Structures are given as C-alpha cells and as structure tokens.
Amino acid sequence: MTTSALTHRVRVLAAPGDRHDEILTPAALGFLGHLAAAFGERRRDLLKERRRQALRLASGSPLDFPLVTAAVRADPSWRVAAPAPGLTDRRVEITGPPDRRMTVNALNSGARVWMADFEDATAPTWDNVIGGQLNLRDAIDRRIDFTSDDGKEYRLADRGRLATIVVRPRGWHLDEGHLEFAGGPVPAALVDFGLYFFHCAQRQIDTGHGPYFYLPKLENRYEARLWNDVFVLAQELLGIPRGTIRATVLIETITAAFEMEEILYELREHSSGLNAGRWDYLFSLIKTLGHRTGFLLPDRAKVTMTAPFMRAYTELLVRTCHRRGAHAIGGMAAQVPSKDPAANEAALAKVRLDKEREAEDGFDGSWVAHPGLVPLCREVFDGVLGDRPQQIDRSRDDVAVSAADLLSVRRISGPPTAEGVRANVAVALRYFAAWLRGQGAVALYGLMEDAATAEIARVQIWQWLRHRVVDRETVRRLLDEELAALGAEYPWAPLEEVRALFERNALARELPGFFTPDAYARHLVRNAEPRS
Structure with a gap:
C-alpha cells in the first residue's frame, strides 16, 4: 500500500x-x-x-x-x-x-x-x-x-x-x-x-x-x-x-x-x-x-x-x-x-x-x-x-x-395517471437542467428536490414503458411539451442536452443504474493540462 x-x-x-x-x-x-x-x-x-x-x-x-x-x-x-x-x-x-x-x-x-x-x-x-x-x-x-x-x-x-x-x-x-x-x-x-x-x-x-x-x-x-x-x-x-x-x-x-x-x-x-x-x-x-x-x-x-x-x-x-x-x-x-x-x-x-x-x-x-x-x-x-x-x-x-413483507408491492400497485406521467417528465427535465448548470438541490412545485427525485421520476417512466401501461408516443409528446415549457421558463436551459439525458436514462431499452455517472463524464468534467 x-x-x-x-x-x-x-x-x-x-x-x-x-x-x-x-x-x-x-x-x-x-x-x-x-x-x-x-x-x-x-x-x-x-x-x-x-x-x-x-x-x-x-x-x-x-x-x-x-x-x-x-x-x-x-x-x-x-x-x-x-x-x-x-x-x-x-x-x-x-x-x-x-x-x-x-x-x-x-x-x-x-x-x-x-x-x-x-x-x-x-x-x-x-x-x-x-x-x-x-x-x-x-x-x-x-x-x-x-x-x-x-x-x-x-x-x-x-x-x-x-x-x-x-x-x-x-x-x-x-x-x-x-x-x-x-x-x-x-x-x-x-x-x-x-x-x-x-x-x-x-x-x-x-x-x-x-x-x-x-x-x-x-x-x-x-x-x-x-x-x-x-x-x-x-x-x-x-x-x-x-x-x-x-x-x-x-x-x-x-x-x-x-x-x-x-x-x-x-x-x-x-x-x-x-x-x-x-x-x-x-x-x-x-x-x-x-x-x-x-x-x-x-x-x-x-x-x-x-x-x-x-x-x-x-x-x-x-x-x-x-x-x-x-x-x-x-x-x-x-x-x-x-x-x-x-x-x-x-x-x-x-x-x-x-x-x-x-x-x-x-x-x-x-x-x-x-x-x-x-x-x-x-x-x-x-x-x-x-x-x-x-x-x-x-x-x-x-x-x-x-x-x-418487504416485497409486498402488489397491494398498492395500479396504473399511472396522466398527471403522474406528466409530473415525472416535468420534474426529471427541470432537475436535469439545473444539475447540468451546477445546482443539485432545486425547489420544484413546492418541494426541495435532489438527484433521488430525478432518479425515481425517470425509472418510473422506464418501468411504465417496459410494462406497456404507458405508450412511447405519449411520453415523447409530453417530453416535447415539457421541454418547450422549460425553455420558456428558463431561457438558459440547454434543451438538447436535457432531452438527450432524459432519452438515455428513461427511454432506453436497458435501464442505466444511475443517471449521474454518464451525465457527469459528459457534462461536468472540465479538465485542464495535468499538473502535480
């Protein structure tokens, strides 16, 4: 050692x-x-x-x-x-x-x-x-x-x-x-x-x-x-x-x-x-x-x-x-x-x-x-x-x-609502935009959200798509609508980067374990020439 x-x-x-x-x-x-x-x-x-x-x-x-x-x-x-x-x-x-x-x-x-x-x-x-x-x-x-x-x-x-x-x-x-x-x-x-x-x-x-x-x-x-x-x-x-x-x-x-x-x-x-x-x-x-x-x-x-x-x-x-x-x-x-x-x-x-x-x-x-x-x-x-x-x-x-008891999820299972699907898309996109700008704790819709919220939002979208309780066309329509709303609300938001981040982490066939490693390597690492 x-x-x-x-x-x-x-x-x-x-x-x-x-x-x-x-x-x-x-x-x-x-x-x-x-x-x-x-x-x-x-x-x-x-x-x-x-x-x-x-x-x-x-x-x-x-x-x-x-x-x-x-x-x-x-x-x-x-x-x-x-x-x-x-x-x-x-x-x-x-x-x-x-x-x-x-x-x-x-x-x-x-x-x-x-x-x-x-x-x-x-x-x-x-x-x-x-x-x-x-x-x-x-x-x-x-x-x-x-x-x-x-x-x-x-x-x-x-x-x-x-x-x-x-x-x-x-x-x-x-x-x-x-x-x-x-x-x-x-x-x-x-x-x-x-x-x-x-x-x-x-x-x-x-x-x-x-x-x-x-x-x-x-x-x-x-x-x-x-x-x-x-x-x-x-x-x-x-x-x-x-x-x-x-x-x-x-x-x-x-x-x-x-x-x-x-x-x-x-x-x-x-x-x-x-x-x-x-x-x-x-x-x-x-x-x-x-x-x-x-x-x-x-x-x-x-x-x-x-x-x-x-x-x-x-x-x-x-x-x-x-x-x-x-x-x-x-x-x-x-x-x-x-x-x-x-x-x-x-x-x-x-x-x-x-x-x-x-x-x-x-x-x-x-x-x-x-x-x-x-x-x-x-x-x-x-x-x-x-x-x-x-x-x-x-x-x-x-x-x-x-x-x-720890796995008794069936007792509360049920289809997602239209409002729930939109909320997950909206929260994930807004959090991604703030995170790419360097902000990790974000007030959204009356709650202080962090990376855990973005994770649950995007994996729920992935799960609903996988089990076909939500169709892909609906999610893509909501994605377009919420990106437009995000751009109007925050003109500084990098919309294409946010879209790509959402698509890689919520719409892919195989679910990434976390959104942060890939997003970090792509967007937050800013290296200069190596020094001691």
Whole structure:
C-alpha cells in the first residue's frame, strides 16, 4: 500500500480555482493516494459484484435475508458504539449542499445535526466539490461570514447551539474525474471523505465533536466493511484514535434492507445508526425488481410511507437499530414553506402527520430540507421524547418483518395517471437542467428536490414503458411539451442536452443504474493540462 501510494501520485487534472490550493495540498493529495492504493481494487470488485447480483435478481433469483449471517442476527450480545459527542440527541436533522449560504443557514437553523451533502444535493462540478470542502473548514474555524450579491449578510450565530456537521460523501459508484491515480480517476467517495477527514478531523475533535459521516447507496454488508476498513486506515494514518469516526448508513437500497443488522455489525465500532432514505429506496426497488410485473408501482405521490411494504421497511429499521443501541433516523420532509397561506398550511399539515408517525413508531429523529420546517419537526419529537435525547430504549420487540413483507408491492400497485406521467417528465427535465448548470438541490412545485427525485421520476417512466401501461408516443409528446415549457421558463436551459439525458436514462431499452455517472463524464468534467 505505501509503495503503491509513493509510486503513483494523485494528479489534479482541473484548472486551478480560488483557494483550491488550501484544500489540494501535497499532504492531502498524498493522503488520498494512500486511500486509493489501499481500497481502489476492492471497490472495483464490489461494483462488479453489484452487477452480478443485479443479473441474478433479474433472472428470477429470490431476495431474502442471508442464511450465512443468521448467527449475527440471532446473537443478542453485540451493540454498536455509544453515541459520540454531538450525536446523542438527533431529533431534528437538516440536509442540504455545502454551499456557502446553506452552510450558514443550516448551522444556524436550530436543527441538532446538519448533513452536508456532497451526493444527491450537489451537482459535482469541481468548484462545488472543492468549494464545499472550503466551506466546511471555514465553518469549523468560524470564518464563513459573507455577504451575497443582493446585500444580504450571512453570519454564524454568536450564541446558541450550532448544528453538528455530518458529511455525506458521494457513493461508491461515482468517480472524481478531476483527480487521477494510477492512470484512472479517484473514487469520488474517497475524495469527499478523505479531503474532509484530512483537513477537519482534528479540527472537529478540538471543538468537542468529531469527524462524522452519512454513507449513501450501500447495497450489502461487504460495502459497509469496506467503509469500516477505510475508517481504520484513515485514523491510523493521521494518528486519530480508532473509533473516533462515526457513520450513519442510509438504508436506501432494497438489498440493504435485507442486511440492516449485518451493516451495523460491520461498522459497529464506528456506527451511529441507520436512516430511512425513502425516495432512493423506491428508486432502488424499481431498478432492482422493476422488470417484474409484480413490482409495478403507481404514481410516486401515491406510494406513501403508510404503504404496507414501506411500513415494513421503516419498522424493521427502528427495531434493528434499537436492538443494537443505534439511532434510527426518519425520512425527508422536502416541503418548502409557501407564501400562500392556504398552500403553506396544507404542506405543514402533511409534514406534521409524517413526523408524528415517525416519532410514534420509535424513530429518534428525522430529516427536513428547509430551515422553516425545523421548529415543527422539533415540536413533534419534543412531544414524544420530552427531555430524553432519544428513545433507543424502546425496543419494538412487537415488530416481526418477513421478506414477503418487504416485497409486498402488489397491494398498492395500479396504473399511472396522466398527471403522474406528466409530473415525472416535468420534474426529471427541470432537475436535469439545473444539475447540468451546477445546482443539485432545486425547489420544484413546492418541494426541495435532489438527484433521488430525478432518479425515481425517470425509472418510473422506464418501468411504465417496459410494462406497456404507458405508450412511447405519449411520453415523447409530453417530453416535447415539457421541454418547450422549460425553455420558456428558463431561457438558459440547454434543451438538447436535457432531452438527450432524459432519452438515455428513461427511454432506453436497458435501464442505466444511475443517471449521474454518464451525465457527469459528459457534462461536468472540465479538465485542464495535468499538473502535480
């Protein structure tokens, strides 16, 4: 590992940017080189296994809880690490990209935790990736005050509790095309994790917290084991005590739902719980099993968290976490407060019902996408938790979930509506246009949308076409109409690029696993001459 890291340097292929040299130091790049040398091949092997598993499931292999790990699930003795400083009380968590304005607003929001999202809420332009790292370091150093172009000032509060920072790096499936190691791109997950850990781990320890992470898109226990090994080596290289890192895993793939206990077990000395990532979970269900007629879903708006298979998923998550002493964090409330009183009242009523269900089911906290939702979410969880930091002692031994329960999609299946088809086309196109412009979190039709929304929208179109419940001519007509509307609304939108992106990812015979890798390589990578 050391010899390889010394033989192959990480090279920066992008043009220099403002203050980028503060992040891309020789020592930081050397640290990334160590991680890439140690784990790059394992990561490639795991991605190959993902493809093999997808083919097995496509050919009809059943999906069930693994027999080989039955002993792990049956053993009542093991538990994850105790909650780390700043992660004991997580009743309200806010999410968003680590741009400068969001960093200040999220930290000041009153939420207990801010998930700084380099993944779904960030379009991974090079400036966004490195700018986000700068913003996090500046925030920890309290140097992030600034004034926007319209004269509005953004400053960290002098008093009161700032949210604990938890970073979500990009998933294992993504590359960072602006950094090269051993002739290929550096895994994006290692870039986002490594740069933040290198620059901010000790800074966070000095503030009384630590380097904390959210791990996205894991599909099995082996991918969790890889992250745990990354954590062990990173702490060793920088002289950070083992177990200082804590990570919450998003259970947002259907295969991971069958390995929740195993994932906690692999990360147990670094674990801080699990989160219910609802939109990505539905996206994964369609991507994995959507070729089967038994998994045909109706309009996404009709697939609520009260659907039987979604209830099974969330109740199993709470039971699993509490059995192992871990936090269970609920899903996203994506509503954006409206200036229309009636619309705002209706939106907040939906959020309240959602959060009441989560708190009563045993979740220890939940997500919101907008600072305006923090007080409501806090009020709901205060009503259940009171002065307790969480309700991990609520074991939920009454919950018993089978494989059939997790896969009971037929009970809510139904044909899509005309409004649902149009909504998916409209949302996907508008999100693609914003993402190509470098914006990863977009307010659309009263909701704060990110890449997970675009994914569920485009795979639903693909699934409906595959099963011929929607005809291709209808989708193409809607595509033309919504592109025309998009162009009138946003004259800057690159309509032909947006059209091509939609056609490749929603209308192709074979469904691409994610829209982001191809779109990133085609549109967001901007390399200059290689430099050291």
